[in-house]
Amino acid sequence: MKADIANTVLELIDSDITEMDTDAIVNAANVQLILGGGVAGAIRRKGGPAIQQQCDKIGGTFVGGAVITTGGKLKAKYVIHAVGPRMGEGDENNKLKNTTLNSLKLADKHNIRSIAFPAISAGIFGFPIERCAEIMLRTTIEYLKGQTGLKKVVFCLFGSDSYAVFENQLKQKIAK
Numbered sequence: 115m116k117a118d119i120a121n122t123v124l125e126l127i128d129s130d131i132t133e134m135d136t137d138a139i140v141n142a143a144n145v146q147l148i149l150g151g152g153v154a155g156a157i158r159r160k161g162g163p164a165i166q167q168q169c170d171k172i173g174g175t176f177v178g179g180a181v182i183t184t185g186g187k188l189k190a191k192y193v194i195h196a197v198g199p200r201m202g203e204g205d206e207n208n209k210l211k212n213t214t215l216n217s218l219k220l221a222d223k224h225n226i227r228s229i230a231f232p233a234i235s236a237g238i239f240g241f242p243i244e245r246c247a248e249i250m251l252r253t254t255i256e257y258l259k260g261q262t263g264l265k266k267v268v269f270c271l272f273g274s275d276s277y278a279v280f281e282n283q284l285k286q287k288i289a290k
Contacts, residue, residue, distance in 0.1 A: 115281050117288045119258040123266045124251075126284060128277040131270040132160045135189045136228035138182070139270075140217050142235065143195035146174050147181070153232055157193060161186030165193055177203070178212030180220050190230070194220055198235030201242075207249055210235055214253040221264060228266040233276055243276055247283040255287055 115126045131139050131153060141149070141157050147169035149158035158166055161184075168183035175181050180196040196217045199209035213234055221229045234250065235241035254267055271277045 115284060117284060119255050120262075122258045122262065122264050124254065124258065124284070125266065125268045126277060126280050127268060127270055128272070128274060129270050130156075130272070131230055131232050132156050132188060134230040134268065134270055136230045136266065136268060137190060137226040138192040138194050138221055138224075138229045139185070139188065139190040140180075140229065140231045140234070141193050141195045142232050142237065142239075143175075143197050145177060145197050147172060147195055152237055157188070161188040161193065169195065178209045178216065180213065180216040182220055182224060192224065192226065194229070196234060198239055199241065200235070201240035206235075206241060207245065210241065210246065210249045211253045214250050215257060218254065218257045218262070218264070218267075222262055225263060227264060228268070229264065230268040230270045233269070233271055233280070236276070243279045244283075247280045251280065251283050251287055 117124045149166050164186040177197050185191045194217050196213045198213045199206040233246050236243045236246040
């Protein structure tokens with residue numbers, strides 16, 4: 115599904131984020147920036163050691179923060195490592211909003227034109243997928259209505275269930 119938001123295309127796809135041909139992909143990171151399992155592990159395996167080496171030099175970031183590294187051997191030139199909240203830590207909605215917003219701002223700071231996000235925090239961090247979709251899409255749409263150089267924002271979702279949740283939320287948001 116695609117929607118035009120100001121001068122940017124917002125697209126939902128069900129795919130593997132490590133195969134995205136966008137300028138940057140977003141890694142749902144941990145505060146230590148250790149590329150262990152899940153999406154981060156897949157990024158490390160496909161992108162090679164350069165990504166983890168740059169993460170090690172950065173050393174970490176805060177929940178809601180985002181940092182940028184090379185994309186290594188990935189199709190994407192950059193990886194934006196964004197730390198979403200774990201359910202139960204408090205103020206999760208605001209932290210996920212900041213995670214999304216800081217990723218978008220970092221993309222603009224580096225003149226990135228296209229970016230792909232996963233459903234941040236909706237995996238092992240236990241964030242409900244419906245809340246994740248609502249917050250990430252609302253934050254992205256609000257951001258894209260302002261000054262941005264982004265031409266394409268993709269939500270690269272894993273599985274038809276996640277895709278359906280994001281599709282439902284996007285339909286509600288663009289109907290307003």
